[in-house]
Amino acid sequence: METDVKNLLKQVYQTDTKAVITAAGGGASAIAWIQSIPGSSRTFLKGAVPYHPDTLKASLGFEPDQSVSEEVALVLAERSYKEASTLTKSDPKSIGIGCTATLATDRQKRGEHRCHIAIMTARNAEVHTLILAKNLRDRSEEEAIVSRLVIKTLAEGAGLDTRLNLLIDDGERLATKTLKPIRGWDQFVNSDDLSLTISSEGNTLPGIPPAKGILSGSFNPLHEGHIGMANMGEQILSGDVAYELPIINADKPTLTELQVRLRISQFAGWATVILTKTPTFSEKATILPQCTFIVGVDTASRIVEPRFYGGTQEGLNKALSEFQEQGCHFLVAGRKDGSNFITLSDVNIPDSAQDLFEQIPEEQFRSDLSSTQIRRDGSG
Known part of the structure; x- marks a missing residue:
């Protein structure tokens, strides 16, 4: 020493x-x-x-x-x-x-x-x-x-x-x-409130900002693929797209405050982020009605998996009906899988829910970036 x-x-x-x-x-x-x-x-x-x-x-x-x-x-x-x-x-x-x-x-x-x-x-x-x-x-x-x-x-x-x-x-x-600490964090996590909106300046905003589209993700890290999906969503929907970060996830650990602070710091100075306690899209639809969710094809596949709805086809059918009642839809981006490109055509979507999903054409948007791969590529 x-x-x-x-x-x-x-x-x-x-x-x-x-x-x-x-x-x-x-x-x-x-x-x-x-x-x-x-x-x-x-x-x-x-x-x-x-x-x-x-x-x-x-x-x-x-x-x-x-x-x-x-x-x-x-x-x-x-x-x-x-x-x-x-x-x-x-x-x-x-x-x-x-x-x-x-x-x-x-x-x-x-x-x-x-x-x-x-x-x-x-x-x-x-x-x-x-x-x-x-x-x-x-x-x-x-x-x-x-x-x-x-x-x-x-x-x-x-x-x-x-x-x-x-x-x-x-x-x-x-x-x-x-x-910096997130204003209103303690009240958010200890109350029945399901959302907390953080402005690009780090201030807490009342309610949920009006947006035609929602891009939900863990943003660990945020990458060009996320931003490209949001931009394409704005073009297709002719309206704003907001970013949503769920602190509770259906198949991942609940985020701590410091994890959330780090992730929203990526949006500082340019984008608003909606924090939610809605791990599934059926729950998101209740607080974000009339919205189009912009998702990847893997997420679209999980949305129609019965395991997220009590493990039954009846539970899935009920959730899909609720999406329709809430006026929600899904814009879906494909992804590379080896030499193939996976799209909605590869997802088993019930006939009754076909109108909920729309494929973003590959020629309009394609990104082969993956947050998981980016994290793994940083390994020694």
Whole structure:
């Protein structure tokens, strides 16, 4: 441990900060550094190192598509913050830090060497992303840089003005996102309200904005395919298309506030997002009547699967009838499947519901991007 790190930690211990730190894949040296200096117990509550994929899954509460991501770091920080708050009986100086990294190892990695380090406090949340040059350092040198960033993050969370040198080269990139609390979030999640609209400026808007089309998605991440679908929807419908992010999903874990903060940050400055607690399209139709939902062909296929409606054909038929009663329709974009292009013609749609679905012609819109593939392509 370098002298500048040691001196900075001594300053941190003079504050009232109480911290829980979780480091996965890198940054664990920071925990050892913290413990090696007398007085650390005044600040350091707990450190966890979920290194194996199974222990990371247990720490997160779900299995991520990509273990090294901003979102994973934020969830680790959020869980660390909640534990710190519990241990300190909600001391406002409690902070949680989450780090996830993929660093040099004994094989050549496909993806970038990088880390994501997030911090959550009573006031705010931030996530730092550091991309390291490949083949420039060995594992221990990369680990030292990531650990220095963990210490720098801790010091800034303690309110210190630190300029700790990360010892990175000019070509290496450090980016920071600040994720402000969502106004009205607590009321939204703890009430019977089914929607919360967030403007492009981050303000809460009353009701649901008028729109002819709705593009629903997890937006993890938002990509050009989503935007292209929305734009095509506006052309076909001759009206606005709004983005909808369900925090509850039919077959995925419920999103935490920090996950939602990160995802809606992608729309900052240019688009409004509707947060909902409607996991199925039959539920969405009740709060978004007279709307056309713009979906991919895989989603269209799930919409007509009985398993989402009690597992019975009767339940499916009832849901399809409710779509018709609510005046809702579906614009469907196809997708690539190997050498084929899958469209509505490949989906078993009941004859009584054929008028609910309309195919977007391939020549008008096609995107082979996939959020899942984008996440997986970031793996090391």
